[in-house]
Amino acid sequence: xxxxxxxxxxxxxxxxxxxxxxxxxxxxxxxxxxxxxxxxxxxxxxxxxxxxxxxxxxxxxxxxxxxxxxxxxxxxxxxxxxxxxxxxxxxxxxxxxxxxxxxxxxxxxxxxxxxxxxxxxxxxxxxxxxxxxxxxxxxxxxxxxxxxxxxxxxxxxxxxxxxxxxxxxxxxxxxxxxxxxxxxxxxxxxxxxxx
Numbered sequence: 001x002x003x004x005x006x007x008x009x010x011x012x013x014x015x016x017x018x019x020x021x022x023x024x025x026x027x028x029x030x031x032x033x034x035x036x037x038x039x040x041x042x043x044x045x046x047x048x049x050x051x052x053x054x055x056x057x058x059x060x061x062x063x064x065x066x067x068x069x070x071x072x073x074x075x076x077x078x079x080x081x082x083x084x085x086x087x088x089x090x091x092x093x094x095x096x097x098x099x100x101x102x103x104x105x106x107x108x109x110x111x112x113x114x115x116x117x118x119x120x121x122x123x124x125x126x127x128x129x130x131x132x133x134x135x136x137x138x139x140x141x142x143x144x145x146x147x148x149x150x151x152x153x154x155x156x157x158x159x160x161x162x163x164x165x166x167x168x169x170x171x172x173x174x175x176x177x178x179x180x181x182x183x184x185x186x187x188x189x190x191x192x193x194x195x
Contacts, residue, residue, distance in 0.1 A: 099144060103140065107134040111127070142168060149161075158181065166179060176189040
């Protein structure tokens with residue numbers, strides 16, 4: 001029984017299906033069936049290898065074509081990105097982030113306090129005043145933040161500051177924002193830099 005199981009596992013490891021293994025083991029002359037199935041499996045594996053090799057060659061040719069045609073672009077992009085990552089964002093924007101937090105935190109606490117006062121005393125007029133004040137502070141914080149950053153276009157490598165409306169409504173990540181470059185018209189995610 002153990003010998004049969006190890007034979008099944010060995011043949012399965014060679015890529016045979018259980019149906020094929022059953023036909024090998026149940027035949028009167030398993031060596032003949034095994035030789036035929038090994039020939040078929042070898043041909044199938046060689047065909048698969050040839051297809052994989054063709055895909056690999058196609059990928060390598062495309063990669064080489066892109067590297068040759070875009071070598072200046074790739075090297076300048078990497079240089080720009082390395083410079084940006086080493087000289088900006090983390091340290092330079094830390095002060096900006098603290099100022100924005102100093103503006104946003106009191107505004108949020110004021111709104112919560114006015115909400116609690118309204119619930120406890122049934123006096124609601126402070127809440128709308130706090131909301132209007134919070135909106136004014138948020139607008140001021142956004143203007144401050146926008147004045148402290150600029151963006152690097154990945155297409156033309158020029159830096160720019162977007163308009164306030166585009167800045168506010170653009171999709172963004174912590175270090176990029178989807179903007180339209182005023183220099184080349186490229187629309188995509190631009191890296192945020194400190195001014």
